[in-house]
Amino acid sequence: MLSEDYSTIYNLVFKRNSVFVGSVFATAFAFQGFFDYGVTSWYEAHNKGKLWKDVKLKLGDAGEDEDDDE
Amino acid sequence: MSGYIKNVVSKTAPHVGQINPTTVKKWTPILGLWGGAALFGVFTFTEHWPLFQQTFFQKIPYFGDYWVHTLDPEDSPQ
Numbered sequence: 359m360l361s362e363d364y365s366t367i368y369n370l371v372f373k374r375n376s377v378f379v380g381s382v383f384a385t386a387f388a389f390q391g392f393f394d395y396g397v398t399s400w401y402e403a404h405n406k407g408k409l410w411k412d413v414k415l416k417l418g419d420a421g422e423d424e425d426d427d428e
Numbered sequence: 429m430s431g432y433i434k435n436v437v438s439k440t441a442p443h444v445g446q447i448n449p450t451t452v453k454k455w456t457p458i459l460g461l462w463g464g465a466a467l468f469g470v471f472t473f474t475e476h477w478p479l480f481q482q483t484f485f486q487k488i489p490y491f492g493d494y495w496v497h498t499l500d501p502e503d504s505p506q
Contacts, residue, residue: 376458380465387472391494410503 371381402409441448474480481495 376461376465380468383465383468383472387468390475
């Protein structure tokens, strides 16, 4: 069963160098997008409340009053 | 008198330089697959290039929104 899987992968990907190189690039293209999305999601969840998009909402509530004082 | 070969009769296949139907048939799938590999290579190295993002990547179904960057006008430096 396992050796059949290896044969399938070999025949689909590794047999022709052009397909191998193409699948490396395709995987790299997909991976850099998914990796960036994943890291950004984690970063924004980890720093929730400190990010500009969160602070901006707080400033929007109180910001106009502060402007009147000056 | 059976026929005998008087001299060698040969025809030249249509060709452009070294290229003839046989070589075209042989090389079309090879170069086609390399072309596809090169296309993915170009995509990989232009993923952060705004022109390519707007022209190609934003139009990828479902995943295209990843390359759509929206910025509120009050946050834009311009």
